[in-house]
Amino acid sequence: MRSYALLLLYPLMWQAEASPNEPVQEGTLANQQLIRDAMVGVAGWVATKGCDAPERFVPVVLQRPEGEPGSRYWQERWTVTGCGNDYPVVIDFRETGMESAMWTIAR
Template identity: 35%
Template sequence: MNMKWVAVIFSLALCGCQPSSHIEPIPKNKPDSLSEGTLANEKLTSDTTAGLKNIVGESAITSQTKILKAVVQQPIGNPGVRVWREMWLINSQGTNAQFLITFRETGASGADFHIKRMNQRNPAPPANCPKTVGDYKVGKSTSQEIQNCLGSPYYENYNPDGRYVYLYKLDPAITRAFVFDASGKLINTRGYKQN
């Protein structure tokens, strides 16, 4: 199993949290429901790839580019209004990017999608950012501060009680989880090392 998926599977099991966009919590699906491939038809796959080209640049995705696709949340809802999520990974010509794509059916023959680039770090964090992850203080640091310093997390997970988790890939071998209370204050942080 590709180690990039370890973080995805880990995030599925975190604290019964509910992901954004009003989709049922991912943990209701068993972690073994992660499946390589896409549920998008040829037209939707083509449209999504065009959307990715707009984000990473036309030259980053060519006919030779391999895009690894995996369903990370199976469809929920009734036919015509189902919603599901996929992770698409691009590793081509110097571009190494991960995207979480939320697909929504818009009737019997259509679907919309939303692309979120994962683990996009700020090019130059503000000067007042902590120098190490250990410098973020439980009960004091906020989710906004962490996003300002580290950029967008590659995964967010929300719990109905208001707690939420951000996952960051700060090092090729380490995934860092930041857990926040409903007010946005840091309540825990933990690192997970890949084998």
């Protein structure tokens, strides 16, 4: 699933040498519009795993942004809690210009 929305990168603080599945930052780099857009797909993905009632999500950045402004990409994991379980959803984000971005559920 893909969606376009404005992108806002917050100041970043990195941990040294994180592994590919270890967070480099708590929170998300997406703005509220991009979060809402991606959450539709995330909720659908969680529903395919048997939970139609997600209660909350906790995002972490797995890969810091790389590339040139307007075409940067990064990866986050949003752990969705609901139906008595946790569902880790890995999302790839990519800027599609200076004011837009798309997302794809990686796994």
